[in-house]
Amino acid sequence: MVVADVPIIIEPALWDKVQINLEKNRKNVGRKDEYHYLLNGILYCDKCGGEYRGRKRLKGNDNAYKCAEKRYPNSKCDSRGISIPRLESFIIKYLFIYRDFKKHFGDLKTDVERTQLLEEKITKERTKFISIEKKLKNGYDLLLDTEIPNNEEIKSRIAKLESQKRELADTIQILEQKIYESDSKNMEKKIAGVVGGFEINKTSGIVNADFDKIKKSIHEIIELIKISHQKHEKGGIFTIKVKFKGSNVYSIIETDWKLSVFKLVKYEITDDKSMIEILKSGTLAYQKTTGIKGSAKVSSTSTISTNIKKHVHLPATIKIADSELYHFD
Numbered sequence: 001m002v003v004a005d006v007p008i009i010i011e012p013a014l015w016d017k018v019q020i021n022l023e024k025n026r027k028n029v030g031r032k033d034e035y036h037y038l039l040n041g042i043l044y045c046d047k048c049g050g051e052y053r054g055r056k057r058l059k060g061n062d063n064a065y066k067c068a069e070k071r072y073p074n075s076k077c078d079s080r081g082i083s084i085p086r087l088e089s090f091i092i093k094y095l096f097i098y099r100d101f102k103k104h105f106g107d108l109k110t111d112v113e114r115t116q117l118l119e120e121k122i123t124k125e126r127t128k129f130i131s132i133e134k135k136l137k138n139g140y141d142l143l144l145d146t147e148i149p150n151n152e153e154i155k156s157r158i159a160k161l162e163s164q165k166r167e168l169a170d171t172i173q174i175l176e177q178k179i180y181e182s183d184s185k186n187m188e189k190k191i192a193g194v195v196g197g198f199e200i201n202k203t204s205g206i207v208n209a210d211f212d213k214i215k216k217s218i219h220e221i222i223e224l225i226k227i228s229h230q231k232h233e234k235g236g237i238f239t240i241k242v243k244f245k246g247s248n249v250y251s252i253i254e255t256d257w258k259l260s261v262f263k264l265v266k267y268e269i270t271d272d273k274s275m276i277e278i279l280k281s282g283t284l285a286y287q288k289t290t291g292i293k294g295s296a297k298v299s300s301t302s303t304i305s306t307n308i309k310k311h312v313h314l315p316a317t318i319k320i321a322d323s324e325l326y327h328f329d
Contacts, residue, residue, distance in 0.1 A: 036328035038088045038215050039065065039225060046228035046241060048077040054084055056329065065227070080229040082238060085325045086259035092214060092326060093318055094242075094253075094262075095221070096198045096207050115179060122175040129168045136161050191221045191244065204323070211328045221245060241268070262318045 037054030043065055044051055050069035055062045064081035139158040143151055194217045199208045207214065226241040235257025241250040250268040255261060 036211050036215075037065075037084070038211070038218060038328070039091065042219060042222055043225050043227065045069065045077060045079045046226035046239070047079050050077060052082075052227055055081075056084060079227070080236070080238075082227055082229075083259055085327055086320060087240075088328075089320050089325045090240075090253075090255075090259070090262050090318065091218065091222075091225075091242075092207055093320065093324065095218065096195055096214075097200055097205065098318060118175055118179045122172060122179065125168055125172050125175065129165065129172065132161050132165050132168065136165070194221050206324065206326070223247075226250075260320050262320070264317075 035054065035056040037056075039052075040054055041051075043053075045067040048067065048069050050067045052065040053068050054065050057063075063084050065084055065087060066081040067077045067079040069075070069077035070079060070081075136158060139154055139161065142154050143158075198217070200206070201208055209217075221244055223243045223245045225243070228239045228241075230237045230239070238255050238257070238259070240253040240255070240262070242253065243250050251264060252266045252268055253262050254265050255263070
């Protein structure tokens with residue numbers, strides 16, 4: 001055995017600290033905390049078009065939806081974050097407790113131009129689908145023909161046609177859904193069915209349902225929500241724009257930084273020119289403009305403001321008390 005003096009590279013005290021830290025890390029390894037966000041996927045920044053995403057840390061101060069374009073160090077947006085429990089609690093109360101909002105669908109007219117474009121598009125896609133089915137039949141007939149020596153090229157062509165067929169089937173299904181939603185009467189019935197399926201606790205005024213059911217219902221009837229913030233004295237004003245599926249109208253709600261009193265101030269009728277142009281083109285990227293994950297953006301739309309009609313039974317003000325806040329984590 002050869003014994004030699006080796007110089008100390010790491011001080012013993014530091015070595016012991018590192019070993020203790022490694023042991024702690026081993027114990028803490030596991031699934032990260034999972035949080036629940038009702039509005040991820042339908043919440044967007046009205047200033048830059050970026051998606052608002054929930055950000056929550058139980059051990060920290062973060063508990064807000066924030067614009068994805070505000071990520072440091074390359075922040076592209078200065079929009080203010082908005083409290084998760086207060087925004088979610090308002091949306092729940094707006095939809096499932098003050099249910100009269102759905103009555104305004106009776107005043108909306110079906111967007112005829114939008115429906116016609118959708119119907120023209122679906123007719124073209126169905127024609128393509130039939131043509132591909134005929135080509136596939138011919139291709140499979142050729143494969144059965146034993147006199148053709150090289151069928152690898154035919155197989156490759158069939159695989160491409162099958163892929164195109166699946167894509168067209170998906171597109172047709174999306175278009176059919178959009179046509180259904182473009183009829184305000186259909187969406188009025190759907191919203192009434194979804195909203196009417198919830199029970200309210202008479203004592204607490206809280207919806208008797210779990211997170212998954214509430215989220216599913218919200219995403220079934222709301223197409224998107226836009227958030228903006230105007231700087232004023234005492235924290236400024238938040239503007240919340242809610243657009244229901246099957247409607248070309250935004251409900252415009254305002255609230256201060258406390259997010260305890262929400263006022264419905266007007267409607268805005270949207271003129272979604274970007275969607276019309278996409279439908280006129282040969283591609284159908286339209287279905288990917290809502291409910292997008294990541295740093296998706298919502299294309300801008302021109303709007304026309306209109307005053308609230310007196311016969312609409314929406315409450316002018318919705319108040320959210322601390323006792324009415326929903327906390328899903």
